[in-house]
Amino acid sequence: xxxxxxxxxxxxxxxxxxxxxxxxxxxxxxxxxxxxxxxxxxxxxxxxxxxxxxxxxxxxxxxxxxxxxxxxxxxxxxxxxxxxxxxxxxxxxxxxxxxxxxxxxxxxxxxxxxxxxxxxxxxxxxxxxxxxxxxxxxxxxxxxxxxxxxxxxxxxxxxxxxxxxxxxxxxxxxxxxxxxxxxxxxxxxxxxxxxxxxxxxxxxxxxxxxxxxxxxxxxxxxxxxxxxxxxxxxxxxxxxxxxxxxxxxxxxxxxxxxxxxxxxxxxxxxxxxxxxxxxxxxxxxxxxxxxxxxxxxxxxxxxxxxxxxxxxxxxxxxxxxxxxxxxxxxxxxxxxxxxxxxxxxxxxxxxxxxxxxxxxxxxxxxxxxxxxxxxxxxxxxxxxxxxxxxxxxxxxxxxxxxxxxxxxxxxxxxxxxxxxxxxxxxxxxxxxxxxxx
Numbered sequence: 001x002x003x004x005x006x007x008x009x010x011x012x013x014x015x016x017x018x019x020x021x022x023x024x025x026x027x028x029x030x031x032x033x034x035x036x037x038x039x040x041x042x043x044x045x046x047x048x049x050x051x052x053x054x055x056x057x058x059x060x061x062x063x064x065x066x067x068x069x070x071x072x073x074x075x076x077x078x079x080x081x082x083x084x085x086x087x088x089x090x091x092x093x094x095x096x097x098x099x100x101x102x103x104x105x106x107x108x109x110x111x112x113x114x115x116x117x118x119x120x121x122x123x124x125x126x127x128x129x130x131x132x133x134x135x136x137x138x139x140x141x142x143x144x145x146x147x148x149x150x151x152x153x154x155x156x157x158x159x160x161x162x163x164x165x166x167x168x169x170x171x172x173x174x175x176x177x178x179x180x181x182x183x184x185x186x187x188x189x190x191x192x193x194x195x196x197x198x199x200x201x202x203x204x205x206x207x208x209x210x211x212x213x214x215x216x217x218x219x220x221x222x223x224x225x226x227x228x229x230x231x232x233x234x235x236x237x238x239x240x241x242x243x244x245x246x247x248x249x250x251x252x253x254x255x256x257x258x259x260x261x262x263x264x265x266x267x268x269x270x271x272x273x274x275x276x277x278x279x280x281x282x283x284x285x286x287x288x289x290x291x292x293x294x295x296x297x298x299x300x301x302x303x304x305x306x307x308x309x310x311x312x313x314x315x316x317x318x319x320x321x322x323x324x325x326x327x328x329x330x331x332x333x334x335x336x337x338x339x340x341x342x343x344x345x346x347x348x349x350x351x352x353x354x355x356x357x358x359x360x361x362x363x364x365x366x367x368x369x370x371x372x373x374x375x376x377x378x379x380x381x382x383x384x385x386x387x388x389x390x391x392x393x394x395x396x397x398x399x400x401x402x403x404x405x406x407x408x409x410x411x412x413x414x415x416x417x418x419x420x421x422x423x424x425x426x427x428x429x430x431x432x433x434x435x436x437x
Contacts, residue, residue: 079102096394103390110386168201176209181218188247189240200253213274213314216255223248223306224288241381242302249306252313253337256344259313278314282307286320289328304328305335312344326350326357333358333366339373348374355380364389 175184191198206212223242259270285307292300308328311317319324325345332338333354342348351374358367364385371380 009240086399099394103394107386107390110347163355166200166204168205169198172198172201172205174209174211176205176207176215179209179211179215179218181215183213184251185219185222185244185247188250189243192243199250199254202250206251206255206258208361212255212258213270214277216251216313217277217281219251220248220310224285245302245306249302249309252306252309256313259315275314275316278310279316279319280318282310282316285310300334301331304331305341308332308341308345309337309422312341318346322347322350326354329354330357330361333363333370359385362392364392 058157113411171187172184174180175187188195188198206215209215285303289300289307292303308325311325325347329338329342329347332341342351342354347354351370355370355376356365358364358370359380367380368382368385371377371382371385
């Protein structure tokens with residue numbers, strides 16, 4: 001009985017096995033039909049992949065050649081750049097060494113000049129103070145006459161002799177006697193080559209004018225154009241226009257001693273009416289200055305100088321705020337007349353603050369100028385200021401040289417040459433100031 005059961009089980013499973021076998025045969029038939037429909041041969045597939053392999057290998061070889069050429073060119077370029085950089089650095093270092101030699105020579109010249117004139121400095125300072133005191137009648141607010149671009153005489157005897165010998169030209173005397181403002185300004189403009197001599201003659205010629213103060217005030221009408229006209233930036237650079245303005249300033253400087261040289265009991269040329277007229281002009285000019293960016297870099301320092309000279313000449317400085325005047329002094333600190341002008345305006349006590357402002361703004365040469373003029377060397381030692389200025393110049397020169405590397409060595413040489421010329425100008429200015437004070 002036990003042997004019959006497996007047989008029965010097998011017999012019962014036979015239909016299912018037959019069914020599975022039928023499915024397998026059907027699948028084989030489908031696969032055979034699909035194989036019969038496929039026309040692609042293995043040889044074609046093999047050839048296709050061989051072609052792809054050849055193309056990839058050819059492209060790879062081309063890329064290797066291009067990479068090798070690029071690497072060679074890169075190496076050559078880096079070598080040229082390194083050589084060029086070494087040449088530029090060598091020339092730059094040679095130029096910097098030359099600049100250092102010039103700086104050392106300049107400092108040595110300054111030290112030698114200080115040593116040479118250290119005895120004369122007190123004498124020059126005393127002469128300067130005595131001239132200011134005598135011309136202003138002891139009044140610290142009184143105006144003084146300042147001669148631009150001219151060194152004082154080395155002795156009072158020579159100065160007196162020069163003053164006696166000065167004789168104004170007949171034309172100047174005639175224009176002043178006739179109160180001819182237009183003729184006077186035209187004559188000055190036409191004879192600018194003789195301006196140094198004319199500057200000495202005008203103060204004497206103005207004595208022949210019946211009203212010297214009014215003559216000068218009338219001349220100031222041309223300093224600014226009419227209200228309906230406009231001053232363009234290009235007009236400020238016009239030599240004729242600038243010459244007219246400088247002539248106005250020179251007339252104010254020249255008439256200043258006459259306005260404080262008479263006794264109160266006499267017919268004083270600086271009457272209250274004249275002061276009021278000058279004050280009206282000053283108010284108008286101040287309004288114009290308030291709308292400007294006053295400064296030497298902006299081309300407006302001449303306006304500031306004229307305004308301050310107007311206040312000094314006609315003794316109206318007390319009508320204006322001292323702090324506002326000091327701001328204008330900053331714009332003309334580079335001018336030689338500035339120290340005497342500040343004294344006549346009564347701003348001597350404000351000079352430490354003005355000098356500090358100049359130092360903060362990096363205008364160290366102008367600061368040294370005022371330090372020497374007002375004897376403030378203890379508060380502002382000039383030597384450290386000059387050393388700082390020279391260091392800044394050298395630093396700027398090095399920076400400009402580095403930036404000009406791409407432009408070539410010729411540009412670097414030009415920058416260094418400009419630096420050397422500027423350094424020479426600074427040394428000459430300092431020697432002139434120290435000789436003066």
